[in-house]
Amino acid sequence: MKTFITRTISALVFVAIMLGGILWNELSFFLLFFLVNLFALQEYFKLVRNIDPGYQEITAWHKYGVIVAGCAAMMAFTGPYFGSYNSISLGFIGLWMTIIFILALPMGEILLAKQFSLKNLGYSLLGLLYVTLPFGLLVNMRLTPGMQAVGNTGLHIGYLAPLLLIIFIWINDTMAYIVGSLIGRTPFFPSISPKKTTEGSVGGMVLAIAAAGVFGHFWGYQWLAFQHWMVLAGIAAIFGTIGDLVESKLKRMAGVKDSGNIMPGHGGFLDRFDSLIFAAPLAWIYIYFFL
Template identity: 70%
Template sequence: MKTFFTRTASALVFVAVMLGGILWTPFTFFLLFFLVNFFAIQEYFKLIRLIDKDYNEVSAWHRYGVLVASCAIVMAFTGEAFVTTLASLGFLGWWTAVIFLLVLPMGEILLGKDFSLKNIGYSALGLLYISVSFGLLVDLRLSSSMITFIGHTTGGQPGWLIPLLLICFIWINDTMAYIIGSLIGRTPFFPSISPKKTTEGSVGGMILCVAVAGIFGHYWGQQWLDLQHWLALAGIAAIFGTAGDLLESKLKRMAGVKDSGNIMPGHGGFLDRFDSLLLATPFAWIYVHSFMM
């Protein structure tokens, strides 16, 4: 019972913080996912250190340099949206990222105990997997006002709509997959990675996610997006969200841990909460910029 109340309380706080950050202003959206990236990238490094002990040997310069570069990458995706007295946040982020990414290998050679391209590769994959993905999500939020809705551009369209839809579709897919899997699931989906997932649950969750999006989009949502966009975004969230969950489960299994972190009582770490979004976001970004701009 205590565990139930702990999980419920932390879930309510999580939802409140997420909705506040997403809906309040563009800057709170950026700040929310800037912080999520900051903690998620560190959880990734922890998993890699457990998977490959050689990663423990990276220098402090490498460890903190990658963290700074990670934060700078997310900043770079803000472009000209937030302007300080000196320069835009995007400009500062871009040049900070470039400088650290160029100087980082040199520092590793000079300061590391043993220079290892493998360790640099682990760090580069983390930046691509986490920081670039969150940067693309921030870009979706800031560029949504340029999307053509129902044949015309509407500057008043809420920029948070598409990021929030992605998150909602992922939640619907996960919930439906759990319910269907519990009721009729018999065939293991990827037993070596996630033994509890079933093919019936995963496929059923995807189908119902797209169906819910289609029904809502048809009856109530066409004032914001054409029906085909509701269906496409739901399909992207369901398919690549499921793949993202499996990818992070594979990393945890290789590391021999149940959760990526314990920042959220009863719910694991930041990677556990955003693993689906990390893989769905790049494909949603490609779709939006290819078919909706």
């Protein structure tokens, strides 16, 4: 009972922070995912250290430099938004900080490390691609003025899309759990996630897309055309499931149950955002090129 109460309270706090950050304004959105990126990156590097003990040998310059590079990259994705026409923008500062640190990391590793390891640099670069790039694209999506919704409201699609992705992922995960509990029999990637079933995974995807279709048809057409609701739900369900499996594989390789313990009863930041990490880039591509 105590565990259930703890999980419930932490979940409510998580939902309140997420909704506040996403819906309040552009700055709160950036700060929310800036912090999520910061902590998720640290969890990723902790997993890597468990997977390959050789990564523990990186220098302090490398360890903290890649974190700074990830934070700078998040700033770079804001572009010219946080800055006036006659001042240097946050995005400009972030861009040059990212370039400087990414170029300086290998040089610092060569000069300071006892033994230079190209593999360790690869782990760090992969972390920036795996964690920072998706969150940066979400920020870019939110702040790019040209991304307008198809509909009669003129609502900024970057304002709506991140919230929809999170909702569709939540529906997919919830329905997958319910369907799997009721009729799940066939293991779905048992070597990675033994509790997942094929029936539950497929059922969650179908019901998430169906829910988006029903809402989009009857109420959501004023914000987005029906087909866009379906596509975004499909991206969230399919690639969100892939993202969950990838993170589960990393945890299994690292020999840990959760990526962190920032949320009592729910694990760490990677545990909460693993699905969004894979869904966000596909959603950005779809919105940028088709909306």
